[in-house]
Amino acid sequence: MNIAHFLLNSTKSRPKHPVVVFREEPISFEKLTLLVKEKAVGLRKYGIKNNDHVALMMGNKPEYAIAYFALLSLGATVIPINPLFKVNEITYILNDSDAVALIVDEIGIQEVLKSREKLQSMQTIISLQPSEAIVPWSDVRGEPADYFLEPKQLDEIAQIIYTSGTTGKPKGALITHGNIAWMTETAAKMLELTAEDRILVVLPLFHAYAKLQGLLNAVFKGCTMYLEERFIPDVILKRIADYKISIFLGVPTMYTMFINLPQIKELDFSHLRTAGCGGATLPVEIVERVNAAMGVDIGEGYGQTESTVMISCFPPNSEKVHGSVGYPLPGIDLKIVDPSGQEVPVGEVGEIIFRGPNAMKGYYKKEYETEETIKDGWVYTGDLGKQDEKGLLYIVDRKKDIIIRGGYNIYPREVEEVLYTHPQIVECAVVGESDPTFGEEVAAYIVVKESATEEEIMAYCKEKLAHYKIPRKIYFLESLPKNATGKILKAPLKKKTNVNAQ
Structure with missing residues (x-):
């Protein structure tokens, strides 16, 4: 199943409902689908086809969603890249991923142009900002009537997400259509999403957490994503209140900044029912202060690139235990093991390993690293943790830290x-x-x-x-x-x- 089906399905049921609000301008499901079809047909004219590797290097803007679903519609594999990356970072990922095309916005175009002569497999560069010898995004057009959706199997690759590279060169995690479909449906259940929810996304869409919990969840469930370009603490805090946001997706740094703003005591957050936190573990002190100031219990979870997004979280209506990242998601097996791979007793610290429908297929072109990470179907996370007698997971630290x-x-x-x-x-x-x-x-x-x-x-x-x-x-x-x-x-x-x- 091609995950672009999510968009087509929601468009049938909620054509006029806004799926994205950007700079206070709403874009309906019907309008987004029309743009996706137009661009998919246009991209096909420029030679992009099934199983091609295409990099997407953009900031938070509607064009990201349009390009993402257009590429998936063609059966292409998407390689998200941080638009702030410099020449060496861009060159490494584009060459390592064998990308044949790149769609870039005005943020990253100059660094891409500097990288151009070093790119080994690149054939087509498409830019939102016109530049010499570069295909303008505005020229990528086709008749929506000529659109068709490339069928995909669940085990076919949808994305190659590069790890942050904290322990060496970034590795491309192979994430399948099945991984994303299962994770999107599961995340929607865990968030108890409804079609009336409003999700604020200021985290970058090139990051798996924001893309799945924000964009894909909104598209799947038929609700609305409010998309912000930059995290300016006082501005975003006010937007949460003014837009009556029901779900906010954040990282620890954002909450740390929020609680130091005086206006946090004056704004109305009564509509905010879920404040998610990912990317790193949030200190208990910060959790308690946010809960007191905003009246929302932060829903901490745990995951990594190799797990598509999540491994654990607190189920709906469950009691939050501060310091814990919840229970393993339904359908995921999790163990805490010693260096020999043997499970440790309850309460003892060991490496977290998991298996399930969220587990990546492996690392692109890296057999050794894949074999070191995936053993007998279990993904070794490199994170240290422990579980209590109830099965609650606690993150202790990175193994290498x-x-x-x-x-x-x-x-x-x-x-x-x-x-x-x-x-x-x-x-x-x-x-x-x-x-x-x-x-x-x-x-x-x-x-x-x-x-x-x-x-x-x-x-x-x-x-x-x-x-x-x-x-x-x-x-x-x-x-x-x-x-x-x-x-x-x-x-x-x-x-x-x-x-x-x-």
Whole structure:
């Protein structure tokens, strides 16, 4: 089943209902489908066909949705790319994915042009911004009457989503039409979506979380996605109130910024029934403050690129347990295992592994990495976690982020949870720093509201942590490095610690 069916089905049942609202302009299901058909026929004229790999490099705008469903209609495989990427990043993904075409907007066109001579398989570049020797998006047109939907099997590839590359070169996760169809239907059930819901999406659509929980969920269920181009905290907070948003999709950084805005106490969030959080684990302190300020219980979940989107969440009407990321989704098997692959006792920490209809098919052109990640049908996540006697999942840390100080294992997240309770700390990240005596030392990178000293932070931690977990290295920054979805990046901080330790 081609997942572009979702759009065609909802258009039949709700033709006049807005599916996207952008800059206060609504686009109905009927209008979106017409544009998708026109562009699909136009793309076919430019040689794009079934199973071609085509990159999509755009910011949040209606053209993203149009291009995405047009490509899927043709049976093409979509490779989403961050429009802010630079030459080296663009070149690597386009060459690694064997992309034969690229659709790019005005944000990324200049970097694409710089990359052009290095591209090995690229045949056609289509741009929303006219440029010399580039096909203008406005020229990609055809008669909607000539449209047809390419049939696809459930195990055929719909997307190649590149991992963030925090542990090396990004790898292209092969996500099938079946993966996306199952995950969309399951996510809609978990959110208890109705056709009257309003979903605000400011997270970038090239990210799997925003695309599925926002765009695909809206298209599947016949509801409306309010699409925003940029995350400006006070603007977005007001939009949630003014547009009577019922579902907001966020990441931890966004909520951290929200609770520091004075107007959060003045706005009406009574219509907001779900505030999702993905991309990273949200500190308990922040969850409690958001709940108090906005009157909404944040629905934390857990997933990764290799799981299409989600692995676990809290089911509808279930009691939220702060610090947990919920139960495995219905239909997914999950285990916590030791380094030998043996399941550990309840409550003990181990690596999270899963299997189910959301599991990727593998990594594109990377047999070794696929075999290292998928073993006997189980996907090894590289994340450390534990389950309680009820089956609730708790994320402890990334396997590769553990700090080993003098033989003691230290989970950075545990230290971060304590730091976030300090009244002056806005954001923090804890990493290991090389140390000649202990092997590694605990280093904390901190953003504060007004002022704080190293001594104050250490004294605060001393009251709440075992002595070996206390950060001995504290660095104050104006901001922490983040990726496009607002997830704090630890790799640049680890590089800093290596320099500091020398």
